[in-house]
Amino acid sequence: MPSILITGGAGFIGSHTAHRYLGKGWKVHVYDNMSRVGAPAALEWLSRHLQSAHLSVTQADVRDYDTLAPLVAQADVVLHAAGQTAVTKSVANPRDDFLSNALGTLNVLEAARASQTATHNPVILYTSTNKIYGGMEEVGITLRDDHYAYTHFPGGMSEAQPLDFHSPYGCSKGTGDQYMRDYARIYGLRTVVLRQSCIYGVWQFGTEDQGWLAHFTISALLDKPLNIYGDGKQVRDVLYIDDLVNAYDLLIEHADIAAGQIFNIGGGPQNAVSLLDLIHILEELRGKPIPLVYDDWRPGDQRVYVSDTTKLRQTVGWEPAVGVADGVGRLYHWARENRDLLLAVRGQAFA
Numbered sequence: 174m175p176s177i178l179i180t181g182g183a184g185f186i187g188s189h190t191a192h193r194y195l196g197k198g199w200k201v202h203v204y205d206n207m208s209r210v211g212a213p214a215a216l217e218w219l220s221r222h223l224q225s226a227h228l229s230v231t232q233a234d235v236r237d238y239d240t241l242a243p244l245v246a247q248a249d250v251v252l253h254a255a256g257q258t259a260v261t262k263s264v265a266n267p268r269d270d271f272l273s274n275a276l277g278t279l280n281v282l283e284a285a286r287a288s289q290t291a292t293h294n295p296v297i298l299y300t301s302t303n304k305i306y307g308g309m310e311e312v313g314i315t316l317r318d319d320h321y322a323y324t325h326f327p328g329g330m331s332e333a334q335p336l337d338f339h340s341p342y343g344c345s346k347g348t349g350d351q352y353m354r355d356y357a358r359i360y361g362l363r364t365v366v367l368r369q370s371c372i373y374g375v376w377q378f379g380t381e382d383q384g385w386l387a388h389f390t391i392s393a394l395l396d397k398p399l400n401i402y403g404d405g406k407q408v409r410d411v412l413y414i415d416d417l418v419n420a421y422d423l424l425i426e427h428a429d430i431a432a433g434q435i436f437n438i439g440g441g442p443q444n445a446v447s448l449l450d451l452i453h454i455l456e457e458l459r460g461k462p463i464p465l466v467y468d469d470w471r472p473g474d475q476r477v478y479v480s481d482t483t484k485l486r487q488t489v490g491w492e493p494a495v496g497v498a499d500g501v502g503r504l505y506h507w508a509r510e511n512r513d514l515l516l517a518v519r520g521q522a523f524a
């Protein structure tokens with residue numbers, strides 16, 4: 174039976190990936206320090222719904238090499254999704270952010286290198302971010318029909334965009350991104366880097382700091398006003414979680430050609446929406462307007478980010494399948510059915 178180790182497996186992306194691989198009959202090992210508010214609920218969801226005999230959980234930190242290393246040594250595949258995820262927190266505590274994201278990633282790589290033999294060389298997927306491209310100030314932007322758009326890149330941003338780490342979070346994730354790439358080059362590890370755009374879906378406990386789409390959806394449901402920084406015309410390509418896990422699946426299946434590669438992944442131009450578009454979808458779902466509070470742009474906020482996913486499509490044949498209205502509808506209905514849980518998680522997040 175193949176096995177996958179998922180660091181951050183009690184998080185949003187990690188728990189969905191665990192769910193998928195339990196469903197496929199794999200052995201799944203979740204490795205998580207449980208620092209995410211809502212992590213226990215995600216784990217309960219996993220063990221309630223699936224054959225939990227195949228599910229193991231270690232509550233530990235990716236900074237703890239000695240606990241992590243033997244688990245990496247046993248895994249056929251590693252999804253490295255653990256880490257500090259909020260730009261704001263990285264600015265408040267850059268050292269903590271560095272240790273979780275940069276050192277934590279190096280620990281995963283070193284553990285894989287130490288366990289490498291002629292027959293063991295795990296596939297390692299790394300959850301990087303578009304934030305490593307920075308503010309992209311040199312890229313021309315046009316305002317068209319109330320949407321910011323790239324003047325010269327109608328297909329979105331490709332992997333050729335120069336790196337420009339902004340914020341301690343950008344630096345620590347970018348460090349991991351480059352280490353992943355280099356360990357493929359220098360040591361022949363089978364790493365794959367995914368520079369992810371905005372991922373959203375059910376079981377995402379979004380806050381203003383992280384997971385803005387889920388934050389908007391949950392706020393709309395709970396009848397809370399929304400803060401809009403800037404004019405609301407900023408555009409993001411959003412990707413439903415199932416489509417991200419489909420990409421992981423294809424990359425694992427085609428690890429022979431994907432190893433050592435970097436891919437941008439997001440909803441792409443066909444799933445690019447402005448904040449105001451999203452608010453409009455949510456207003457339709459809840460049947461009444463959402464009160465909006467406008468504030469200044471935040472430093473470093475991109476007017477537009479849209480991924481060019483051509484390389485991923487050409488390499489493994491991946492295409493996103495869930496459109497924005499469908500995905501946001503699924504998230505809204507899930508939130509409505511889990512209102513009490515969301516209130517409890519929000520209470521803890523703001524405690």
Ligand SMILES: NC(=O)c1ccc[n+]([C@@H]2O[C@H](COP(=O)([O-])OP(=O)(O)OC[C@H]3O[C@@H](n4cnc5c(N)ncnc54)[C@H](O)[C@@H]3O)[C@@H](O)[C@H]2O)c1
Pocket residue numbers: 180181182183184185186187204205206207208209212233234235236253254255256257258273277300301302303346368369370371372373384
């Ligand atoms: N969600 C997105 O839109 C998005 C976009 C780009 C990149 N990413 C990256 O994907 C990864 C997963 O994101 P997510 O949205 O699932 O976040 P999440 O916060 O839901 O999950 C992260 C998990 O890691 C755990 N964790 C945090 N620090 C840890 C540590 N030091 N040791 C062990 N566990 C630790 C948390 O408890 C949590 O369960 C992150 O690394 C993030 O930077 C996410």
